[in-house]
Amino acid sequence: xxxxxxxxxxxxxxxxxxxxxxxxxxxxxxxxxxxxxxxxxxxxxxxxxxxxxxxxxxxxxxxxxxxxxxxxxxxxxxxxxxxxxxxxxxxxxxxxxxxxxxxxxxxxxxxxxxxxxxxxxxxxxxxxxxxxxxxxxxxxxxxxxxxxxxxxxxxxxxxxxxxxxxxxxxxxxxxxxxxxxxxxxxxxxxxxxxxxxxxxxxxxxxxxxxxxxxxxxxxxxxxxxxxxxxxxxxxxxxxxxxxxxxxxxxxxxxxxxxxxxxxxxxxxxxxxxxxxxxxxxxxxxxxxxxxxxxxxxxxxxxxxxxxxxxxxxxxxxxxxxxxxxxxxxxxx
Amino acid sequence: xxxxxxxxxxxxxxxxxxxxxxxxxxxxxxxxxxxxxxxxxxxxxxxxxxxxxxxxxxxxxxxxxxxxxxxxxxxxxxxxxxxxxxxxxxxxxxxxxxxxxxxxxxxxxxxxxxxxxxxxxxxxxxxxxxxxxxxxxxxxxxxxxxxxxxxxxxxxxxxxxxxxxxxxxxxxxxxxxxxxxxxxxxxxxxxxxxxxxxxxxxxxxxxxxxxxxxxxxxxxxxxxxxxxxxxxxxxxxxxxxxxxxxxxxxxxxxxxxxx
Numbered sequence: 001x002x003x004x005x006x007x008x009x010x011x012x013x014x015x016x017x018x019x020x021x022x023x024x025x026x027x028x029x030x031x032x033x034x035x036x037x038x039x040x041x042x043x044x045x046x047x048x049x050x051x052x053x054x055x056x057x058x059x060x061x062x063x064x065x066x067x068x069x070x071x072x073x074x075x076x077x078x079x080x081x082x083x084x085x086x087x088x089x090x091x092x093x094x095x096x097x098x099x100x101x102x103x104x105x106x107x108x109x110x111x112x113x114x115x116x117x118x119x120x121x122x123x124x125x126x127x128x129x130x131x132x133x134x135x136x137x138x139x140x141x142x143x144x145x146x147x148x149x150x151x152x153x154x155x156x157x158x159x160x161x162x163x164x165x166x167x168x169x170x171x172x173x174x175x176x177x178x179x180x181x182x183x184x185x186x187x188x189x190x191x192x193x194x195x196x197x198x199x200x201x202x203x204x205x206x207x208x209x210x211x212x213x214x215x216x217x218x219x220x221x222x223x224x225x226x227x228x229x230x231x232x233x234x235x236x237x238x239x240x241x242x243x244x245x246x247x248x249x250x251x252x253x254x255x256x257x258x259x260x261x262x263x264x265x266x267x268x269x270x271x272x273x274x275x276x277x278x279x280x281x282x283x284x285x286x287x288x289x290x291x292x293x294x295x296x297x298x299x300x301x302x303x304x305x306x307x308x309x310x311x312x313x314x315x316x317x318x319x320x321x322x323x324x325x326x327x328x329x330x331x332x
Numbered sequence: 333x334x335x336x337x338x339x340x341x342x343x344x345x346x347x348x349x350x351x352x353x354x355x356x357x358x359x360x361x362x363x364x365x366x367x368x369x370x371x372x373x374x375x376x377x378x379x380x381x382x383x384x385x386x387x388x389x390x391x392x393x394x395x396x397x398x399x400x401x402x403x404x405x406x407x408x409x410x411x412x413x414x415x416x417x418x419x420x421x422x423x424x425x426x427x428x429x430x431x432x433x434x435x436x437x438x439x440x441x442x443x444x445x446x447x448x449x450x451x452x453x454x455x456x457x458x459x460x461x462x463x464x465x466x467x468x469x470x471x472x473x474x475x476x477x478x479x480x481x482x483x484x485x486x487x488x489x490x491x492x493x494x495x496x497x498x499x500x501x502x503x504x505x506x507x508x509x510x511x512x513x514x515x516x517x518x519x520x521x522x523x524x525x526x527x528x529x530x531x532x533x534x535x536x537x538x539x540x541x542x543x544x545x546x547x548x549x550x551x552x553x554x555x556x557x558x559x560x561x562x563x564x565x566x567x568x569x570x571x572x573x574x575x576x577x578x579x580x581x582x583x584x585x586x587x588x589x590x591x
Contacts, residue, residue, distance in 0.1 A: 184459065187435050198423070201386065201406050204407055
């Protein structure tokens with residue numbers, strides 16, 4: 001039972017918080033959905049950057065690929081009707097992301113570092129420019145009219161239901177990520193992050209591991225993008241600017257690099273903050289437009305006092321008290 | 333020779349104009365402890381890097397267990413049964429514990445890849461647990477069991493060397509390449525290291541090829557010594573032969589009157 005304690009608490013929270021929000025503050029349901037979507041995005045980024053050590057400056061591009069694939073397949077007619085199913089569209093988005101990710105990272109992952117940063121940065125820019133300038137993708141005004149998320153005849157017709165759907169995805173992605181990092185694969189991945197030569201000599205096929213984690217992170221971003229498209233019922237280019245990447249990076253620092261639950265903490269902090277500022281503004285009007293300032297202050301405070309992030313700190317304290325040989329075999 | 337585990341034939345490595353290893357040939361036989369010595373810059377570490385696949389040789393051949401491995405990459409050689417340590421310790425530090433370092437060392441002895449983790453979790457998990465148990469055994473072997481959950485930064489220098497050894501041993505290699513295991517260790521620690529080398533060969537049956545500056549350690553452990561100077565073989569023989577070789581004494585220790 002103790003083994004599943006975290007999960008039970010988490011599931012209970014997921015079940016009750018949306019209901020609570022709907023009765024007490026319905027306006028915050030949208031924020032809860034955003035936090036969920038953002039969590040998936042942050043965890044995907046953390047897998048590549050925090051665990052794998054592979055920088056990806058075009059991460060928001062894969063978010064866009066997911067969102068636009070969903071938008072095109074669910075809005076435009078002409079393809080077999082099965083493709084306009086949200087789940088099928090989401091899956092297609094993942095496939096497109098995987099193919100693109102493979103093509104752009106294949107030549108540079110081997111060298112990594114600076115080249116990888118440059119190529120992924122270029123990818124993010126190309127995606128933005130394409131979305132802005134190509135009429136097929138709706139140009140600057142984007143694509144609107146995306147239906148509500150549904151699975152066959154089952155429509156998630158209110159924000160409350162969609163909130164549950166999104167958090168089901170969050171639950172699933174946290175679950176899978178924890179499995180991935182708590183395995184031989186995860187250990188080898190962190191070995192690659194730490195020292196590629198030592199990892200290679202230990203028997204790790206370094207370039208294969210880098211590619212795998214890159215593809216996985218692209219899939220996470222793509223799924224988050226699809227969910228986001230259904231949430232806003234439309235997509236447009238300003239959603240996928242470099243600012244999004246900065247927020248994701250910020251969330252990783254807040255929550256703790258190389259921690260899965262930290263992704264959730266960081267996402268909640270980054271996406272919850274604007275709501276907090278808005279709430280405070282009604283008491284102190286001068287607080288409006290201080291969001292960026294607050295991000296900055298919190299960022300500096302966290303770097304100063306918790307360089308390992310909020311969750312990273314919690315885990316460290318927890319692990320200190322658990323140090324017995326043979327005990328606590330699970331590492332994350 | 334039938335019992336040759338590692339054969340190096342006419343190996344040459346040039347970095348631009350600098351020839352670090354020149355036309356080197358030698359053999360390491362099964363169950364042997366072979367030491368490679370030589371003055372600074374003689375090409376000893378380059379030689380190990382060529383054997384373990386970190387560098388690609390300019391020319392020449394390497395055969396491991398009778399199979400040519402000259403063109404295969406380092407991880408493939410690890411799968412074939414090579415393990416090594418580094419002169420300037422290269423442990424996995426990115427938030428990884430001592431235990432996790434050794435679990436990483438079990439990589440070649442375990443199988444689950446990404447798909448295995450996602451689709452066959454039960455098996456992956458069982459494999460991971462047994463890898464962890466094995467890793468604890470190896471930590472016990474080098475005496476680091478009490479520190480299993482420490483981070484690498486909390487270890488002393490000597491402990492870090494032991495940990496690197498445990499990581500290499502965890503893959504249960506047939507050939508263990510040790511790059512200056514005793515560098516930076518004090519007299520007592522170096523003697524302990526020498527005993528451990530003998531123990532690894534005698535009880536685990538692992539063939540060892542070591543690069544070393546500590547002459548006591550070399551003379552006490554090695555069955556055969558290869559002396560390098562400017563990337564070329566100066567002598568190859570038993571410790572007694574090497575100690576009495578005029579060439580070696582002149583090149584390695586200086587002129588006889590100063591020796």
